[in-house]
Amino acid sequence: MGSTRVHTSTASILTDFKEITKMRLAISVVFSSVAGYFLGADNIDFVVVFLLAVGGYLMVGASNAYNQIIERRLDALMDRTKNRPLPAGRMSVTTAFIIAVVFTVLGIIVLYIINPKTAMFGAISIFLYVSVYTPLKTKTPLSVFVGAFPGAIPFMLGWVAASGHFGIEPGTLFMIQFFWQFPHFWALGWWLYDDYKKGGFFMLPTGKRDRGTAIQIVLYTLWTIMASLIPVFGVTGKLYITPFSGMIILFLGLGMLYYAFRLFREKTAAAARKLMFASVSYLTLLQIVYVLDKFIREWI
Structure with a gap:
C-alpha cells in the first residue's frame, strides 16, 4: 500500500508540474523555435538545438507559472481551469513562484549560451506575456494584440539562435506567427466564450460572438x-x-480560410472549435513545409 501511495503522489506531482508549466503548449513553442533554427542555420549544430529546446521550454514554463499565479482566483471560476494546481489547492503560490523564478533564470542563461540576442528576445517574451498581456486580459480585447507579440517570438527566435542577428528573415517569420495569433485566439475565445466570461476575460475583438x-x-x-x-x-x-511549396502553403491556408468562413456563416462554438484546431494544423504544417523545402533544395 505504501508504494502505491508514493507512486500516486509522484504521478500527481509530475502532473501538476506539467500543468503549471503547460507542457503541451511549451512543446509546441519549442517545435516553432527549432523549425526557425533549421531555417536559419547554415550547418545544424545539435548542441544548439538542444539548448534552444531546453531554454525555450524553461521560458514558456516560467511565463505560464507566473500567469497562473496572477490568475489563480479567476482560474477557480472557470470550468476549463478550476482544476489547475493553484486554484485546486494542490500547489502553493510559493512553490509555483519558485518554479517560475528558477525557470526564468535558467532559461535566460541557457539561451545566452547560444547568443545574447536569443536570451534578450526570450526575456522580452516573458516580460510582455506576464507584465502586459496577462493583466490586460480582464481589461480589454486589445490584450490579444499585445499577447501576439510574445506569441510570435518563438519561430523568429530559432532563426536568431542560428544566425545571431535579427533581420528581414526572422522578421518575416515573426510576422507570419503574429498574424496567425488572431484567428487562432479569437476562435478559442469564441469556442470558450461562456467559460472566459465567468473569469471576466475579454478575448473577442468586439467583446461578443x-x-x-x-x-x-x-x-x-x-x-x-x-x-x-x-x-x-x-x-x-x-x-x-x-x-x-508556396502552392502547398496556399492550399493549407485555403483550408484554414474555409473554417474561418464556416464560423462567419454559422457563428457557433462548434465552428469556432474546428477553426481553432485548423489553425494549429496550419502553423505546424507550414513550419514543416518551410523546413522540408529548404533541405530538399540543398540536397538537390
Whole structure:
C-alpha cells in the first residue's frame, strides 16, 4: 500500500508540474523555435538545438507559472481551469513562484549560451506575456494584440539562435506567427466564450460572438496566408520557399480560410472549435513545409 501511495503522489506531482508549466503548449513553442533554427542555420549544430529546446521550454514554463499565479482566483471560476494546481489547492503560490523564478533564470542563461540576442528576445517574451498581456486580459480585447507579440517570438527566435542577428528573415517569420495569433485566439475565445466570461476575460475583438468578430477572424486569416507566401517572391533575404511549396502553403491556408468562413456563416462554438484546431494544423504544417523545402533544395 505504501508504494502505491508514493507512486500516486509522484504521478500527481509530475502532473501538476506539467500543468503549471503547460507542457503541451511549451512543446509546441519549442517545435516553432527549432523549425526557425533549421531555417536559419547554415550547418545544424545539435548542441544548439538542444539548448534552444531546453531554454525555450524553461521560458514558456516560467511565463505560464507566473500567469497562473496572477490568475489563480479567476482560474477557480472557470470550468476549463478550476482544476489547475493553484486554484485546486494542490500547489502553493510559493512553490509555483519558485518554479517560475528558477525557470526564468535558467532559461535566460541557457539561451545566452547560444547568443545574447536569443536570451534578450526570450526575456522580452516573458516580460510582455506576464507584465502586459496577462493583466490586460480582464481589461480589454486589445490584450490579444499585445499577447501576439510574445506569441510570435518563438519561430523568429530559432532563426536568431542560428544566425545571431535579427533581420528581414526572422522578421518575416515573426510576422507570419503574429498574424496567425488572431484567428487562432479569437476562435478559442469564441469556442470558450461562456467559460472566459465567468473569469471576466475579454478575448473577442468586439467583446461578443457576433458578425464583427467573425469578419475580423476572416480578415486576419487572409493576412496570415498572405504573410506566409511572401518568401516565395525572393524578397526576404535567405528565407525563401519554392513556388511548389508556396502552392502547398496556399492550399493549407485555403483550408484554414474555409473554417474561418464556416464560423462567419454559422457563428457557433462548434465552428469556432474546428477553426481553432485548423489553425494549429496550419502553423505546424507550414513550419514543416518551410523546413522540408529548404533541405530538399540543398540536397538537390
